[in-house]
Amino acid sequence: MCTTCGCGGDGATLESHPHAHPYVPRKRSAVAVIPPAPDEVRRIEVEQDLLARNDAEAVANRKTLAQLGVFAINLVSSPGSGKTTLLVETLRRLAGEVPVAVIEGDQQTSRDADRIRAAGAPAIQVNTGKGCHLDARMVGQAMQRLPLQNGGLLLIENVGNLVCPAAFDLGEAHKVAILSVTEGEDKPLKYPDMFRAADLMLLNKCDLLPHLAFDADQAEAFARRVNPAIRIIRSSATHGSGMDEWIDWLRAGAAAARREAAAA
């Protein structure tokens, strides 16, 4: 069909219309007859990661921490695995030796930050509301309000959630995943991103093992299947097992952060 006039264009002509205008076959004419107007739809290539801004802010946090010589840890786990209990015990053991500041992430309440302050350390509570994770901007803002000291620690307790905190870099040196023995051995397989993102896993509440059917070796094997390089410490934040190894790991990190800041 002729697109100029709508006639057949297949050799048939209308009497009143002898086809003086050039006939253009339909397919080509559709392109030729409707030129793209400048104000019409155009395509913009964006090619940008949804996490791009978070990542940029994390890079800025990491740089600030490196300049200050502070060793920052992002603690990630399910709700109730023992993060705050572990932090309180950590503060007790490092009191007077290594300066520690804490950022507490929870959807609601300042209960965890209150526990930290009661244990004698400066803490900022970040309430994420509906948000299920901390992001780098929240941490950057909290860092400005904390006394961060050379050779010290910044311990960040993320919102209890095994899914998305894995994707949000906060600028930490390491993510530490805490898995408690009441949660099931297969958590690393169900939430592999988290255990892949972590460099250290604390298998916590090991004091309860005698009362449970939990297979700690199996849990470790699952974590290593997901992340062969992960370091694992079996711990009890309430009974003290594994705490020496955890504290030594933190001490070594803080000392290295101080050395690197001095060398820079």
Added chain:
Amino acid sequence: MHELSLAASAVELIEAAAVREGFSRVRRVRMEIGALSCVEPEALRFAFESAAAGSCAAGAALEFLVVAGEGRCSGCGATAELETVYDPCPACGAHPMQVLRGMEMRVKDLDVE
């Protein structure tokens, strides 16, 4: 619901592009979402609708290009499709496969006016 903050980031990226490229309305947004990423596409669609309200992307159609998981064996170098990030290498059985594709969460392009 990390989809909420991802949707908010998407709208921010789009608004920045609007300033850069001089457009006022977005008809369609195409996002690449990896099959191994933590994004649930329908949750992201829902979150995007509310995050985009009042912006140049309000009412825009959201289209997902799902990127299948693909990995390369850290042992023998074979590549294979990945169902999970910890799939063993089908050739040699060694763990883990290095993830090549499937973690994407990105705004690819926009149809704008």
